Amino acid sequence: MLKIKNLTKSFGNIIALSDISFDVKSGEFIFITGPSGSGKTTLLRLILRDLLPDKGEILLDDIEITKIDKKDIPALRQQIGVVFQDFKVLPERTLRENVEIALAILGVEQDKWHDRVDGVLKMVGLDTRSELFPSQLSGGELQRVSLARALVVNPKLILADEPTGNLDWETADKMMDLFEKINKEGKTIIIASHHEGIIDKMGKRVVKLEKGKLTDHKSKAK
């Protein structure tokens, strides 16, 4: 599904990624791990076409992401669900509206929003809190809003950048259970995380980065 080939990206003198190559199969669940500054977020931003690489290729379903037109970037992003460490929810909209906005962007007819939003809110356990505003929700709940927004568009691929970074252990664990459940429904998931405990517990394939280089690439037993 996703092929990364010889990817290199630097910011001035700082090399964020150096000659990275790996593949992700459809329906796979992988972790990208490494210490802060190892290039995890840069890699996700490159997949999302928020950045352009200096060298290398990224193929999503055989489409070369780095070569698509600027006007086609929204269409690419609409196929990818993104969960951010800092949630990135819209503070002035209710939880329901935050999820609905993704459907509006996709151009889904408004009469179909209610059922789809209810479905994902139920899945993430926020169906009773849909009319609350982000300021009325906890960090864990906000992260689930971010996940619900990513899921509601039925994406091919879910990218999550440190989704447990701002959460306590128990909430992080529940969040990972959610990702596991979503993955079992057939979604491809790539999570950037440095949370060793979580990664060990999940027992998924791990791509380890260090100073922008791929240092380890393995599957861990659960």
Next chain:
Amino acid sequence: MKKMSNIHIKTAVSNIRRSPFQAIAAAFVLSLTFFVVTTLAILVYSSNKILYYFETRPQIIAFLKDSVTSESVSALQEKLAGDVRIKDVNYVSKEEALGIYKKATADNPLLSELVSPTIFPASLEFSVKELSFAKDIIEEVKKDPIVDQVGFTASLGPENTLQDTVERLKTIVWYLKIGGGAFVLVLTASSFLVLLVIVSMRLTTRREEIEILDLVGATSRFIKSPIIIEAIIYTLIGVILGWLISIILTLYISPSLISYFKEIPVLPIDTLKLFGLFGIILLGEIVIGISLAIAGSQLAVSRARKV
């Protein structure tokens, strides 16, 4: 499509609610602009009507000699009617001339009792399509053997001041158009800048939201739409308020204007035509306003970020 625009309208309205003072400032400046635009449009309409009235009313009267035959009068009438510079040629007989005199002196019957049709000359009355033709035509008509004298309607004064009067009127209308146009241009530029500043401020406060929308796949159009709709709402409020105030003032002073200018139609007397004129002005202003809003918000968005 309709439902998509609903969400953009909802976002725009909630943005306006969040910053009511910015909205009031924008609507106020735009109201002022469109008040001036409406007033100026009415002034230009009225002054054009005044000019047209003076340029096209029957101005030249060729008084005929008593001895003329009806054939020679018809020949001159046909000659004048065939001239492309001349319009509305009318023959006024001695009897008709007496009738006009009697009508004019109706409040003093003694004056009309003392006269008979024989003392009034028959005449040919006509107007020119443009006053600049008048001088040459007068000279030509004077040379005709059946013409005794050539005169002008009293309101335009003697022959030598005719051109001056019209030139003065033309100059006034020209200054009105140029001066008013420059004033409107300055106000429009100010309104454009106010829109630009307000949209830019809105973009600054919405920077995070725009970034999020961008990352989750919103198109440039999706991001821009609420911003453009918001600017259009300000402009429509400005247009309607400015137009309404100007129209109320015009309607308030129109009886005085109509009675002052009497037969000169400075404003349409028919209510339907009057509101037709106001409607055309409103329509024009809406088109200008929406163009202004779209251009202002597009410029602000393109300057603020690469959406």
